[in-house]
Amino acid sequence: MYVEIPLERPDLFDDVLRACSTREPLGAYATNERLNYLFVDGGAVCNLCAARDGADAGESVARSVPLFDWHEREMRDTHGVELTGLPVSRALFVRDGVVPPALTAEGEGVTIIVVGPVHAGIIEPGRFTFSSGGETVVHLDGQLSYSRRGVEAFLEGCDAFAAAPQMARVCGACSVARSWAYARAIETLAGVACDERTEWARLIFAELERIYNHVFDLGSTAAGAGYGYGQTQGLAIKERVHRVCAAAGGHRFLFDAIVPGGVRIGALDAAGALRSDVAKLRSATAEFLDALFGARSVVGRFEGAGRVPRETARAFGAVGPARRASGAAIDMRAVLPYGAYRKLPPEVFSETAGDVAARCRIKRAEIGASFELIDRALAEFGTLPPPPPQRFAAARGRITTVTEGARGAESVSVECDARGHLTRVHIISASYRNWPLVLRAMEGNIVPDFPLVNKSFNLCYACADR
Amino acid sequence: MSNSFTHSLGIRHLVCGSCNGCEHEMNALTNPFYDITRDGWDVVASPRHADVISVTGPMSAAMREAAQRTLAAAPAPCLVLAVGDCAAGEGPWAGAPDAGRGAGIELGAAVVVRGCPPTPDAIRQGLREASLLIGRAAPRADPADEPLPEELPAR
Numbered sequence: 070m071y072v073e074i075p076l077e078r079p080d081l082f083d084d085v086l087r088a089c090s091t092r093e094p095l096g097a098y099a100t101n102e103r104l105n106y107l108f109v110d111g112g113a114v115c116n117l118c119a120a121r122d123g124a125d126a127g128e129s130v131a132r133s134v135p136l137f138d139w140h141e142r143e144m145r146d147t148h149g150v151e152l153t154g155l156p157v158s159r160a161l162f163v164r165d166g167v168v169p170p171a172l173t174a175e176g177e178g179v180t181i182i183v184v185g186p187v188h189a190g191i192i193e194p195g196r197f198t199f200s201s202g203g204e205t206v207v208h209l210d211g212q213l214s215y216s217r218r219g220v221e222a223f224l225e226g227c228d229a230f231a232a233a234p235q236m237a238r239v240c241g242a243c244s245v246a247r248s249w250a251y252a253r254a255i256e257t258l259a260g261v262a263c264d265e266r267t268e269w270a271r272l273i274f275a276e277l278e279r280i281y282n283h284v285f286d287l288g289s290t291a292a293g294a295g296y297g298y299g300q301t302q303g304l305a306i307k308e309r310v311h312r313v314c315a316a317a318g319g320h321r322f323l324f325d326a327i328v329p330g331g332v333r334i335g336a337l338d339a340a341g342a343l344r345s346d347v348a349k350l351r352s353a354t355a356e357f358l359d360a361l362f363g364a365r366s367v368v369g370r371f372e373g374a375g376r377v378p379r380e381t382a383r384a385f386g387a388v389g390p391a392r393r394a395s396g397a398a399i400d401m402r403a404v405l406p407y408g409a410y411r412k413l414p415p416e417v418f419s420e421t422a423g424d425v426a427a428r429c430r431i432k433r434a435e436i437g438a439s440f441e442l443i444d445r446a447l448a449e450f451g452t453l454p455p456p457p458p459q460r461f462a463a464a465r466g467r468i469t470t471v472t473e474g475a476r477g478a479e480s481v482s483v484e485c486d487a488r489g490h491l492t493r494v495h496i497i498s499a500s501y502r503n504w505p506l507v508l509r510a511m512e513g514n515i516v517p518d519f520p521l522v523n524k525s526f527n528l529c530y531a532c533a534d535r
Numbered sequence: 536m537s538n539s540f541t542h543s544l545g546i547r548h549l550v551c552g553s554c555n556g557c558e559h560e561m562n563a564l565t566n567p568f569y570d571i572t573r574d575g576w577d578v579v580a581s582p583r584h585a586d587v588i589s590v591t592g593p594m595s596a597a598m599r600e601a602a603q604r605t606l607a608a609a610p611a612p613c614l615v616l617a618v619g620d621c622a623a624g625e626g627p628w629a630g631a632p633d634a635g636r637g638a639g640i641e642l643g644a645a646v647v648v649r650g651c652p653p654t655p656d657a658i659r660q661g662l663r664e665a666s667l668l669i670g671r672a673a674p675r676a677d678p679a680d681e682p683l684p685e686e687l688p689a690r
Contacts, residue, residue: 163597186601189580191548191561194598215597216552219632238627241556241652285559304566311563322556324651531554534595 070113070405071257071468081106081119082128088117089134093399094386095471095480096502097130097140098495099148106130106137107469107480107497109404114469114480121150129154136386139505140497147221162214162534171210174200179207182516186215193530197519204515209508216534224494229255229463229485230329232494236481237324239496240532245278246474247496247532248327250481253407253472255329258485259464263331265409266455269446270332272409274314274323275472276439276446281310282475283390283432283439284354286527290429291361293521294370299361306350306357313346331458338454344447351440358433371426375510375522378423385506388499389477390431391526395423401473413445425525463489474499476528498532543575544666546616547585547609551602551638552595552628556652557619561589563655576662582608587665589658590642593621593628594635606642616665617644618658620651627651 076084085106088094092115095107104127105118129152131137142161144150159169173181180201186194194215200208220239224232236251237244249271256263263271288303311321318326318336326333337343362368377387382395392399398419402410418434420427469482477499484493507526514522548561564571565578579585582605594602606615617639620626624637635641645668648661 165596166600168597186598187549187605191550191558191578193550193553193555193558194601215601216550216592216595217597218552218593218595218628218634220628223628223631223634235627238554238556238651241554241559244556301567304562305568308563308566308568321654322559322652324556529555531552 071116071470072110072113073116073118073467076117076119078119078122078127081117082130085117085130086133088115089130093404094134094136095469095478096386096497097137097144098482098497099144099150100484100493101148104144104150105482107482109471112405114405114471116469127152129156132156135384135505136502139501162217163212168196169212171196171198171212172208173198173210174207176202178202186212195530199511199516199519201516204517206511206514206516206519209511211504211508213504213530214534216531218535220535221494221496224491227491229483229489229491232491233328234325239535240498240500240529241322241324242282242529243278243474243476243479243498243500243532245274245323245327246472246479247481247498248325249275249408250470250472250479251483252327252329253470254468254481254483255463255485257470258466258468258483259461261330261459261461263408263459264456266450266453267331268409269450270337270455271327272413272446273337273443273450274318274326274332275474276442277310277314277317278323279439279475280354280436281307281314282527283436284310284357286524287358287361287429287432289524289527290371290425290521291367293518293524294367296361296364296367299364299367302357302360306354309350309353313343313350316346317343328458329463330461332455334457336455337450340447340450340452340454347440347443347447354436354440358436362429362433368426370521371429371525372424374425374518375514375525376422376424377506377510379421381509382423382506385509386502387477387506388502389473389475390428390435391503391506392477393417393419394427394431396421401471401478405471407470407472409446413442413449415442425521428525476500476503476526478502496532496535498529500528500530501533503528504533544577544586544662544669545579545584546576546587546589546662547579547582547605549588549590549602549605549638550592551590551598551622552592552634553619553621557591557622560652560655560658561591561618564658569655569659571659571662574659574662576666582606583610585609585613586669587614587616587662588642589616589618590638590644591618591622592638593624593626593631594638594641596633596635599635599641602638602642612669614645614665614668615639615642616661617647618661619653620649623647623649
């Protein structure tokens with residue numbers, strides 16, 4: 070469900086502030102005509118929006134609600150929205166060779182350590198500037214956007230169906246979550262509903278994506294604690310999930326497995342074989358998780374590291390396992406049910422410690438729940454493959470759809486004209502939502518724990534940069 | 536061991552606007568299924584140690600300078616391996632406003648591995664080709680040919 074509440078421009082600030090205390094904020098974006106502030110309200114995505122008028126610049130919401138910091142700076146940098154009182158004024162993106170200055174701490178004994186944009190491992194680019202006093206991080210500044218390709222502007226004017234493969238490739242690690250959100254946007258605008266088998270297939274793809282990401286995160290977090298077995302075994306299990314993905318959905322990362330109107334032709338054509346593959350994978354994964362969480366010296370490193378208090382997680386609009394590890398049981402599959410999750414609601418886990426250990430425990434529990442969902446979906450699915458994607462005409466309109474990816478809420482805002490061409494696409498990824506929190510989570514931790522803390526979030530750069 | 540493994544390879548990976556799919560597959564090369572270290576190959580932490588720079592992505596504008604500096608920091612002989620359709624200049628973001636001509640094209644890749652993303656096996660084939668090229672193009676000097684210093688440097 071998507072609801073728009075058009076407001077007069079001067080009222081927008083007050084209404085958005087009010088909404089922030091009663092609803093879950095999802096972020097904000099601008100078009101050439103309007104400003105849009107997105108919330109979860111009841112079971113619907115609610116858009117508090119106002120037409121832009123040149124005379125009234127308006128006030129920054131980020132000044133009171135920090136989570137809008139990146140969103141409002143992006144509105145300014147991409148659409149020229151000048152809000153007064155932005156708490157941080159520097160540019161959000163690297164542009165024309167100009168890298169925005171890092172915010173650093175000053176004082177006696179403070180050392181500045183700059184890392185990136187090219188990192189030592191096989192990692193996406195970003196610049197991290199640590200201000201540390203001895204080993205302790207006083208402040209961490211992050212400069213992203215090195216992977217920015219200009220995705221949103223590039224898609225303007227594209228046919229809504231032709232853009233689907235590109236939506237699947239904005240970011241490799243959350244492709245399914247984004248493709249599903251995008252497919253739902255185009256389908257909902259046209260009033261098209263998918264059949265049950267298609268919806269079960271989509272759920273299976275989304276949960277496979279969650280499993281390979283969570284397993285990778287846990288293996289990488291183990292690596293951050295110097296636990297070689299955890300890293301190696303995590304990578305091995307991940308490889309097996311990719312092979313199951315390829316067999317189930319025709320692609321190791323399930324690119325194009327979900328398309329507007331359906332799923333890839335040929336997907337899940339051997340559900341029987343998939344059942345036994347998933348069962349083997351499930352027991353291998355359980356063995357890996359038991360070993361990892363049984364390694365006391367490793368779990369000991371997880372405990373207390375990168376602690377994010379409940380209020381900080383809320384103030385920065387954290388989503389996904391990061392939010393659930395800090396005391397809030399918020400999962401888009403449950404609060405904004407879609408597709409087969411309407412019939413099969415997921416179990417939502419939450420913890421209160423907010424540290425690396427809590428995020429890891431949440432992911433471990435979610436891996437188990439994902440296998441359970443896949444088992445039940447395969448049982449409902451039967452043996453016949455899903456029908457080929459429906460053909461329909463894209464319809465004019467505006468909508469924001471949200472799915473729960475491995476890292477949390479993945480939203481896609483789409484505006485489509487009468488010819489079925491996109492006039493505006495805006496992607497707010499879970500990683501974009503959570504990056505400011507990663508930087509905060511490092512405060513008071515030691516520099517060598519950055520890999521550990523960072524990998525307990527394991528955020529993407531491409532979908533945050535776009 | 537096959538003759539094609541003529542060299543150990545130090546591989547430095549450079550991300551230039553990739554979606555991270557190619558990075559996942561590069562990472563897979565180190566998992567126990569592919570384990571490129573048994574071929575004498577490894578992912579190295581610095582361009583100073585690199586024989587091959589693997590590049591991905593269409594070349595995001597923000598990475599152009601850092602990419603060129605990374606290449607300049609690598610010792611010769613060192614060649615560029617383009618990994619993925621984006622790096623080959625034909626990916627989904629070719630023509631996007633902040634994307635370039637393909638990281639592999641812009642940086643003069645000697646070997647191109649296509650795919651979106653290419654499978655780990657395909658990348659492994661590309662690395663093998665790179666290994667052969669390095670062996671042919673610039674054989675390493677025999678240390679015995681290097682003149683010895685006449686005197687040891689003073690401490």
